[in-house]
Amino acid sequence: MKYPIYLIVFILFTSCQQKQNKSSAEPAFYTYGAKNDSAIFYFNKGWELILDYGQWTLSDKAFRNAVSFDSTFIVGKALVGKNTTDLNERIEILNDLNNSQIKVREDDQLILEVTMITLELFNARGQNIKLNEDFLSNFLSTAEKNYRTFIHKHPNESYIKAEYIEVLNAIYGPKIALDSLHNLTTTKQKKIPFFISYSATLESDVGNFEKALSIADDFNTQINDPNIPQPYVLYGSIYLKMDSLSLATSHIDNALQLDPNYIFAQRFKNQINTKLKVIDGND
Structure with a gap:
């Protein structure tokens, strides 16, 4: 009788181990503190729309939908503030976040802290308020530290990883950011539109x-x-760096026709106009 019992125990133990291994191989599903499936769906959709496709207007609607499904979704509300073009709304959202009594988990706080500093920066610029000289460097160092901590704990969260690589670019430059993009992204993440376009x-x-x-x-x-803005912006930004201003203008104008709220397309358009003025002034 001993042997069948040992055999059964062995089978059960092996079965449990297989289940654990299978579970650990599956991608983690992180909710960012949302208590509603629809809230986290629209939150992730907001990231996808803005980073993968450059659809800023639709992204704004998605983040607002996330909060409409869960009024206690603090990280989601912070992203509404980050996305909005309404200065007064952003100021109000930052005040609400500062006064909120809702407790967030440690990992959610990592994201929330960076986003709130971003709101502070945007609000200061919108109100022409001069910030402390160390503000930007402190902001970038906080973003680097918080995002690094988060993505090492949650490596499957692609869009926070995207934000992290953008921060690395701002601090250390494109070479380090490019190496990090290749080294930090999983095989699946390398196929995500943002990581392709950002490379x-x-x-x-x-x-x-x-x-x-x-x-x-x-x-x-x-x-x-042809109705997605991001390819046009990508081509336009490259041609701008090559000083092919006619091609850059054509692509950026196409992007802005599709989504006038695309902030980076607006900035590229301003850079093109500045270069064209310099050329005209030299003629």
Whole structure:
């Protein structure tokens, strides 16, 4: 009788281990403190729309939908504040966040802290308030530390990882950011539109224009939709760095026709106009 019992125990133990291994291999599902499935769906959709496709207007609606499904969703509310173009609304949201009595988990606090500092920065710029000289460097160091901590705990959270790599670019430059993008992203994440387009952006930042345009072509083929702004902005930003201003203008104008609220497209348009004025002034 001993042997069958040992055999049964062995089978049960092996079965449990297989279940644990299977569970650990599955991607984590992080909720950012949302208590409603619809809230987290629209929160993730907001990130996807803005980072993958450059659809700022639709992204704003998605983040607002997330909060409408869960009024206690503090991280979601912070993203509404980050996305809005209404200065008064952003000021009000930051005040609400500062006065909130809702407790958030430690990992949620990592994201919330960075987003609230971002709101403070945006509000100061909108009100022409001069911040402390160390504000920006302190903000970037906090963002680097918080995002790094978060993505090492939650490596499958792609869009926070995207934010982290953008911060690395701001601090250390495109070469470090490009290496980090390749090293930190999973095989699945490398296929996400943001990481493809951002690798093209970083390649163009280091002067590898031919490679950047090749990646942009691949990205455009993957998107395969003329109504999505991001491919136009990607091409436009690369051509701008190449001083091909006519091509840059054409692509950026197409993006702004699709979504006038695309902040980066607006900035690229201003940069193009500035360069054109310099050229006209030299004629």
